Amino acid sequence: MWSILSTSNTQWVLFSATILGIAAGIVGCLSYWKKQSLMSDALAHAALPGVVITFLIIGEKNLFFLIIGAAISALLGAFFIQWVQSSTRITEDTAMGMTLSVFFGLGIMLLTVVNRTAGGNQSGLDSFIFGQAAAMVRSDVNTMLALAFFVILIVIAGFKEWKLYLFDPSFAKGLGLSLSLMNVLYTTVLVTTIVIGIQAVGVILIAALLIIPSVSARYWTQKLKTMFLLSACFGGISGAIGTAISAIGRGWPTGPFIVVVAALFFIISLVFGKEKGILLKHLQFRKQQKAHSQEIGHHPVFQKEGK
Amino acid sequence: MTYTAWIIITASLVGLSCGLIGVFLVLRKMAMMSDAISHTVLLGIVVAYLMTRELSGPHMLIGAILAGLLTAFLVQWLHNLDLELHASMGIVFTTLFAIGVILISTSIGNAHLDIQHALMGEITFVPFHTMELPIVGAVPVTTVMLAVVLLIVVITIIVFYKEWKITSFDPALAASLGIPIVFMHYLFMSLVSITTVAAFDAVGAIMVVAMLITPAASAYLWTDKLSIMLLLSSSFGVISAIIGYYIAAWIDTSISGSMAFATGIIFIISFLLSPTHGFLSRSLGKQRNQFS
Amino acid sequence: METVLKVENLSASYRKNTVLQHVNVNIDSGSLTAIVGPNGAGKSTFLKTILNLHPSLTGSVSYFGQPLSKVKKQVGYVPQRGSVDWDFPTDALDVVTMGLYGQIGFLRRPKRSHREKALAALEKVGMSDYANRQISQLSGGQQQRVFLARALVQDAELYFMDEPLAGVDAATERAIMSILKELKQLGRTVLVVHHDLQTVQDYFDHVLLLNKTVIKHGRTEKVFTNENIISTYGGNIQLLKEGQGHVVHTLH
Numbered sequence: 028m029w030s031i032l033s034t035s036n037t038q039w040v041l042f043s044a045t046i047l048g049i050a051a052g053i054v055g056c057l058s059y060w061k062k063q064s065l066m067s068d069a070l071a072h073a074a075l076p077g078v079v080i081t082f083l084i085i086g087e088k089n090l091f092f093l094i095i096g097a098a099i100s101a102l103l104g105a106f107f108i109q110w111v112q113s114s115t116r117i118t119e120d121t122a123m124g125m126t127l128s129v130f131f132g133l134g135i136m137l138l139t140v141v142n143r144t145a146g147g148n149q150s151g152l153d154s155f156i157f158g159q160a161a162a163m164v165r166s167d168v169n170t171m172l173a174l175a176f177f178v179i180l181i182v183i184a185g186f187k188e189w190k191l192y193l194f195d196p197s198f199a200k201g202l203g204l205s206l207s208l209m210n211v212l213y214t215t216v217l218v219t220t221i222v223i224g225i226q227a228v229g230v231i232l233i234a235a236l237l238i239i240p241s242v243s244a245r246y247w248t249q250k251l252k253t254m255f256l257l258s259a260c261f262g263g264i265s266g267a268i269g270t271a272i273s274a275i276g277r278g279w280p281t282g283p284f285i286v287v288v289a290a291l292f293f294i295i296s297l298v299f300g301k302e303k304g305i306l307l308k309h310l311q312f313r314k315q316q317k318a319h320s321q322e323i324g325h326h327p328v329f330q331k332e333g334k
Numbered sequence: 335m336t337y338t339a340w341i342i343i344t345a346s347l348v349g350l351s352c353g354l355i356g357v358f359l360v361l362r363k364m365a366m367m368s369d370a371i372s373h374t375v376l377l378g379i380v381v382a383y384l385m386t387r388e389l390s391g392p393h394m395l396i397g398a399i400l401a402g403l404l405t406a407f408l409v410q411w412l413h414n415l416d417l418e419l420h421a422s423m424g425i426v427f428t429t430l431f432a433i434g435v436i437l438i439s440t441s442i443g444n445a446h447l448d449i450q451h452a453l454m455g456e457i458t459f460v461p462f463h464t465m466e467l468p469i470v471g472a473v474p475v476t477t478v479m480l481a482v483v484l485l486i487v488v489i490t491i492i493v494f495y496k497e498w499k500i501t502s503f504d505p506a507l508a509a510s511l512g513i514p515i516v517f518m519h520y521l522f523m524s525l526v527s528i529t530t531v532a533a534f535d536a537v538g539a540i541m542v543v544a545m546l547i548t549p550a551a552s553a554y555l556w557t558d559k560l561s562i563m564l565l566l567s568s569s570f571g572v573i574s575a576i577i578g579y580y581i582a583a584w585i586d587t588s589i590s591g592s593m594a595f596a597t598g599i600i601f602i603i604s605f606l607l608s609p610t611h612g613f614l615s616r617s618l619g620k621q622r623n624q625f626s
Numbered sequence: 627m628e629t630v631l632k633v634e635n636l637s638a639s640y641r642k643n644t645v646l647q648h649v650n651v652n653i654d655s656g657s658l659t660a661i662v663g664p665n666g667a668g669k670s671t672f673l674k675t676i677l678n679l680h681p682s683l684t685g686s687v688s689y690f691g692q693p694l695s696k697v698k699k700q701v702g703y704v705p706q707r708g709s710v711d712w713d714f715p716t717d718a719l720d721v722v723t724m725g726l727y728g729q730i731g732f733l734r735r736p737k738r739s740h741r742e743k744a745l746a747a748l749e750k751v752g753m754s755d756y757a758n759r760q761i762s763q764l765s766g767g768q769q770q771r772v773f774l775a776r777a778l779v780q781d782a783e784l785y786f787m788d789e790p791l792a793g794v795d796a797a798t799e800r801a802i803m804s805i806l807k808e809l810k811q812l813g814r815t816v817l818v819v820h821h822d823l824q825t826v827q828d829y830f831d832h833v834l835l836l837n838k839t840v841i842k843h844g845r846t847e848k849v850f851t852n853e854n855i856i857s858t859y860g861g862n863i864q865l866l867k868e869g870q871g872h873v874v875h876t877l878h
Binding site for chain 1: 360363364365366368369373412415416417418420421423424425428429431432433435436439440453540541543544546547548550551554555582585586587588590591592593594595597598601605611612613616617
């Protein structure tokens with residue numbers, strides 16, 4: 028295992044997976060409070076046709092351009108979800124499901140065409156579906172790192188604005204914060220995180236990296252800042268461990284391992300978390316119940332009437 | 335029967351069952367639940383395979399139902415623990431799906447199970463794998479399974495029609511009338527699971543979501559009657575399946591992807607043109623209101 | 627007078643907070659009771675808990691001396707109007723027919739006689755012209771009347787209604803109240819969560835003042851006094867004596 032991990036390319040890949048996890052953990056907190064957990068899932072799937080179309084246009088697998096294509100396609104998806112739910116009686120849930128599956132269907136149509144054309148099988152676009160961190164070359168890693176740092180920077184720099192925007196948008200507006208600017212920024216960081224993640228984690232599972240760490244963090248703290256920090260840690264560690272494990276086996280996909288590690292953190296948090304963890308909650312409930320039954324002393328609690 | 339005919343019949347069966355089930359998914363606001371189940375069903379199939387070393391219909395159906403119910407149960411459990419519904423879905427399905435993919439890529443290796451196949455479906459292979467039935471003769475296995483599932487779906491919908499209606503519209507009233515809403519919920523989740531697994535071979539895990547949700551959402555824009563919505567939705571399902579097949583044949587590409595895309599075309603048409611809920615009629619109506 | 631509903635030492639919590647504590651109430655048959663209390667006093671939770679739609683921490687509830695499961699058909703419930711999706715593809719008559727699903731039973735379909743019963747109920751609430759109207763095209767008041775008609779077809783002995791008069795027009799309010807009074811004359815028992823303190827005295831013969839626990843319960847003229855209202859609502863209320871009746875005005 029060490030021999031694999033010690034090659035310089037693997038080290039870079041490991042490092043970028045960690046940074047990606049941190050970025051996803053942080054952005055995940057934003058979408059957690061926007062109550063849009065599955066939006067990342069929908070947008071990740073919606074990015075697929077963009078990736079393939081860009082490849083068809085430029086004819087080579089240049090991550091930087093593919094990311095731009097993915098972003099445009101995901102934004103179209105976001106716009107479509109918004110448009111459908113605001114102008115018909117169709118709910119957000121349905122609009123998301125449609126966008127996700129129809130865009131993905133279009134992506135698969137195009138991908139099949141690409142794979143059929145000469146040399147298409149070498150395109151490596153298939154790895155976008157499950158993620159293959161090991162397939163990344165140095166220039167891919169650089170692109171990813173630059174964008175991940177950009178996302179982290181935007182969230183940290185505007186931390187108090189984000190807080191206001193998430194907690195009480197109308198109040199934020201009253202203070203002169205431009206909601207439309209914040210919405211644009213939010214969508215930008217969300218889409219950026221998703222599209223840089225699909226190379227390493229894949230379109231199907233990238234949502235997990237945004238959802239699971241932030242929810243896990245919620246079980247340990249009531250403070251927004253601590254939640255962001257914890258979520259970033261959970262995301263980063265899951266990214267690193269998952270990538271390391273997937274490097275052991277030949278052709279093992281990265282995404283699933285990252286998700287399973289993140290899920291382990293979630294289970295630990297769910298059970299032992301000091302805010303709303305089930306162990307603590309159970310004890311509280313028992314205490315409450317006991318307090319109630321003691322107060323009424325020997326009053327028969329359950330008595331059937333026979334008239 | 336010809337090769338093409340079998341593919342169209344199989345695809346139409348997918349369109350029919352998905353169209354019917356989809357109506358209740360949309361009305362119960364559980365569209366994303368079908369996305370979750372369509373992913374976790376993979377884990378059910380893998381585990382069923384690991385335990386029996388067989389990839390036959392009944393094993394897969396049982397594995398799928400169990401996986402679907404497990405998903406529904408875990409999502410509900412987390413949701414009851416105060417976690418937002420979509421967040422609990424996101425956690426449950428990605429985790430179970432990831433476990434499924436890991437099992438396939440590490441222990442089963444190059445067995446018959448292929449993730450690519452499970453996700454994208456390969457309807458072109460369906461007609462080659464047949465079984466002998468009395469009277470009709472050789473019929474593709476997948477087609478038989480889909481026909482059985484459609485039958486189950488239709489019977490369950492007809493038998494429990496009024497219960498579906500009331501538990502979807504007003505669960506509180508249903509519960510106070512003594513209708514077992516929890517049972518109905520899990521029965522419904524089982525239907526979603528078997529429909530998904532039967533459609534797996536034909537259209538794959540993700541495109542089945544398109545077949546489930548999009549025709550129903552399109553139908554929802556045309557009618558205000560549940561029975562008509564069911565009819566419309568299943569017809570849209572069949573039409574998308576057929577259009578999808580011909581698009582795929584025309585540009586030589588993935589049939590399941592084209593079918594998903596075709597459901598999208600029908601939706602866009604409905605979205606723009608529907609007389610009552612369409613975008614055009616609404617924006618025209620708004621303008622009229624502004625002028626008057 | 628016979629007791630139709632007996633609630634003993636009921637407690638319930640919602641998330642971390644206990645919202646109901648030691649609720650003890652006996653409801654007499656043939657009474658028309660307003661459940662009154664400030665926001666967050668647990669009025670809706672009270673209805674849901676005694677109907678087993680929300681878990682209770684402690685306590686017992688009996689209907690006609692029996693557990694709810696045995697007498698479900700004699701108990702009718704009208705949820706808040708906002709609790710359902712009015713975009714659901716169905717019409718007014720169909721919604722009313724849903725009230726009969728308990729009687730029709732599992733696996734059976736509604737027959738013509740059921741439809742007629744539903745139509746009669748719509749007629750009663752003045753909505754027979756709208757029987758085939760899609761429910762999203764009804765006004766708030768009309769939707770509430772449909773809900774009431776749905777409860778009427780259940781032909782229950784005991785009714786629970788959650789804010790049936792919230793946000794309805796004056797005509798609907800009159801129609802609903804005349805039906806509630808008629809139910810009372812037929813000897814039925816009705817409990818209504820009510821938010822408008824000014825109309826309590828005109829509409830209801832009993833009042834249940836609730837704020838996490840029962841503050842006072844009894845005949846309106848005895849219980850609905852300034853003193854009791856203040857102790858239910860705390861300081862958030864302003865009382866003005868005008869003539870014989872109280873004109874009560876909430877500050878928020």
